[in-house]
Amino acid sequence: MLSKKQARAFFLGGTVVTFLVFIGLTVYSLSEAQDQTNYENLTEQVVRGKNLWDKNNCMGCHTLLGEGGYYAPELTKVIDRRGKGYIKAVLMSPVPWAPNGRKMVAYGFTPEEAEDLISFFDWIDDIDLNGFETVISPLAKDKN
Amino acid sequence: MKYKSQKVAYWFFALSMLLFVLQLVYGFIMGFAHAGFDGLHEIIPFHTAKAVHLNLLVVWLLSGFMGAAYYIIPEEAQHELVSVKLAYVQLISLALVGVAAIIGFHFNIWEGRKFLEIPRGLDYLVVVNVLLFLGIILGTLYKGKRRTTTALVLTMGLFFAALLYLPGMLPFDSQVMDSFFRWWVVHLWVEGVWELIMGGILSFLLIKLTGVDREVIEKWLYVIVGLTFLSGILGTGHHYYYIGVNKIWLIVGGIFSALEPLAFLAMALFAVNMYRKGEKKHPNKIALFWTLGSAIVAFVGAGLLGFAHTLPQTNLYTHGTLVTAMHGHLAFWGAYAMIVLAIISYALPNLTGRKLYDGARGRAAFWMSNIGMVGMTVAFGVAGVAQVYLERIMKMEFMEVQKMIEIHFMVLIICAILFTTGIILYIIDFVKYGQPTDEALEINNQ
Numbered sequence: 144m145l146s147k148k149q150a151r152a153f154f155l156g157g158t159v160v161t162f163l164v165f166i167g168l169t170v171y172s173l174s175e176a177q178d179q180t181n182y183e184n185l186t187e188q189v190v191r192g193k194n195l196w197d198k199n200n201c202m203g204c205h206t207l208l209g210e211g212g213y214y215a216p217e218l219t220k221v222i223d224r225r226g227k228g229y230i231k232a233v234l235m236s237p238v239p240w241a242p243n244g245r246k247m248v249a250y251g252f253t254p255e256e257a258e259d260l261i262s263f264f265d266w267i268d269d270i271d272l273n274g275f276e277t278v279i280s281p282l283a284k285d286k287n
Numbered sequence: 288m289k290y291k292s293q294k295v296a297y298w299f300f301a302l303s304m305l306l307f308v309l310q311l312v313y314g315f316i317m318g319f320a321h322a323g324f325d326g327l328h329e330i331i332p333f334h335t336a337k338a339v340h341l342n343l344l345v346v347w348l349l350s351g352f353m354g355a356a357y358y359i360i361p362e363e364a365q366h367e368l369v370s371v372k373l374a375y376v377q378l379i380s381l382a383l384v385g386v387a388a389i390i391g392f393h394f395n396i397w398e399g400r401k402f403l404e405i406p407r408g409l410d411y412l413v414v415v416n417v418l419l420f421l422g423i424i425l426g427t428l429y430k431g432k433r434r435t436t437t438a439l440v441l442t443m444g445l446f447f448a449a450l451l452y453l454p455g456m457l458p459f460d461s462q463v464m465d466s467f468f469r470w471w472v473v474h475l476w477v478e479g480v481w482e483l484i485m486g487g488i489l490s491f492l493l494i495k496l497t498g499v500d501r502e503v504i505e506k507w508l509y510v511i512v513g514l515t516f517l518s519g520i521l522g523t524g525h526h527y528y529y530i531g532v533n534k535i536w537l538i539v540g541g542i543f544s545a546l547e548p549l550a551f552l553a554m555a556l557f558a559v560n561m562y563r564k565g566e567k568k569h570p571n572k573i574a575l576f577w578t579l580g581s582a583i584v585a586f587v588g589a590g591l592l593g594f595a596h597t598l599p600q601t602n603l604y605t606h607g608t609l610v611t612a613m614h615g616h617l618a619f620w621g622a623y624a625m626i627v628l629a630i631i632s633y634a635l636p637n638l639t640g641r642k643l644y645d646g647a648r649g650r651a652a653f654w655m656s657n658i659g660m661v662g663m664t665v666a667f668g669v670a671g672v673a674q675v676y677l678e679r680i681m682k683m684e685f686m687e688v689q690k691m692i693e694i695h696f697m698v699l700i701i702c703a704i705l706f707t708t709g710i711i712l713y714i715i716d717f718v719k720y721g722q723p724t725d726e727a728l729e730i731n732n733q
Contacts (some may be wrong), residue, residue: 174721189460245689
């Protein structure tokens with residue numbers, strides 16, 4: 144029968160080994176050669192867009208890369224779906240945008256801010272998402 | 288054994304209950320908004336309610352864990368807390384930071400990162416607060432007469448939870464990197480080190496309530512936390528499938544997160560077996576209800592429902608849908624909320640000297656909250672699965688689908704009312720216990 148000492152060895156050994164493997168895989172998958180994000184295209188404008196995304200907690204309602212609030216649409220590939228003009232209008236709207244009655248906060252972004260956010264979405268759209276991009280509705284409707 | 292410093296735990300539990308009630312209020316705001324009634328949009332828009340709901344959950348659970356530690360560590364170490372005054376300072380600062388963050392969320396002061404919305408300035412105060420807490424706990428253990436495995440596992444959990452808060456404070460320009468390291472905090476907390484905290488509290492409660500030999504219980508505790516880390520650390524990979532990192536995580540995350548239910552199964556079997564083995568019939572049956580309930584519901588909510596959408600083939604369709612909310616609610620409830628309610632149920636009679644554990648209200652609280660939460664989980668599940676089919680398979684537009692599934696949120700609200708009634712009954716008992724006294728601690732601690 145298992146002794147307490149053996150149980151402790153199982154705990155410590157298992158933890159150390161899996162932790163080291165985890166660190167190794169992290170280093171490997173974040174290395175430059177494995178980049179799937181077009182990191183070289185991450186311009187200052189994209190970063191400004193990301194900062195706006197964070198500062199206004201857009202993730203609190205929307206999802207991006209499948210992560211967020213499940214209350215408003217997924218915004219990965221949103222440019223393919225709606226076009227830049229539509230997105231800009233939503234971002235700059237002085238009254239709450241309310242498709243099907245569900246309201247979005249009226250941010251009233253400036254044209255520059257709206258462009259920053261659009262360039263952020265543009266950058267997101269080019270990330271290789273291991274196939275997820277093909278199932279996000281309804282952007283893949285015409286593509287598969 | 289009597290340790291007057293244990294009284295400080297009561298106030299952490301009280302803060303915990305207060306924030307819990309507030310969390311439910313914001314939950315209702317979100318539920319109604321999903322059902323099409325967003326009358327509060329101008330004052331509390333959905334993303335504010337969401338940030339408050341999530342962060343109140345984290346803060347009330349942490350406050351509960353800290354209260355648990357302040358109650359358990361003196362008994363385990365057989366030594367009073369090294370400083371009760373500092374523990375009260377820590378309590379007040381925790382409450383202030385929590386309240387400041389919650390108020391800030393209403394004024395667009397936050398970081399838009401799910402679960403980690405607390406703005407950077409307050410993050411530093413959180414770090415100071417947690418360091419103070421750890422200082423008191425570690426100081427007590429250091430000076431204590433004995434160092435038990437239960438205390439060690441609980442303290443390790445709390446220590447690593449503090450350490451893992453740091454990767455969430457790293458600034459990144461890339462959304463992918465941001466997301467990658469956000470999971471180091473969120474996943475490694477809830478599917479890693481928090482399970483150590485849960486295991487530590489569970490082990491303490493089982494020792495007290497069943498009378499089974501400490502050596503037996505603590506041996507299995509090592510096995511359980513061993514299984515947790517063995518599966519949970521590499522299981523982080525299930526968050527990396529579709530966020531823009533290497534495909535290797537599909538294999539690693541798939542295999543190891545499929546093993547994650549084992550730790551929860553072990554926890555449930557362990558709790559039930561220890562209860563069966565136990566010869567001691569502790570009179571505090573309601574604490575036993577919550578203890579065994581926590582282990583069993585955690586297995587269903589975190590283990591089984593987590594497994595239901597963790598394989599890459601399934602997650603490809605369920606990622607970013609309400610299916611996640613289904614799993615999230617029952618998992619947090621079973622694993623963490625119920626274990627906090629268990630330790631409170633056990634500690635209150637000892638702290639206050641009143642034995643209210645035989646009443647019908649306590650049992651009604653247990654059953655109503657659990658049945659309500661299971662109903663909410665089912666409602667989220669039905670809405671989530673419908674969303675997956677309509678949106679991801681049939682390729683319908685997001686808002687069209689949301690309109691179609693609104694009815695499930697009415698069901699969710701009805702179940703949430705049942706759940707909340709249970710919680711209110713629990714809190715009525717909490718209030719009726721009154722405040723802790725030195726005399727009670729002297730008489731009641733066996």
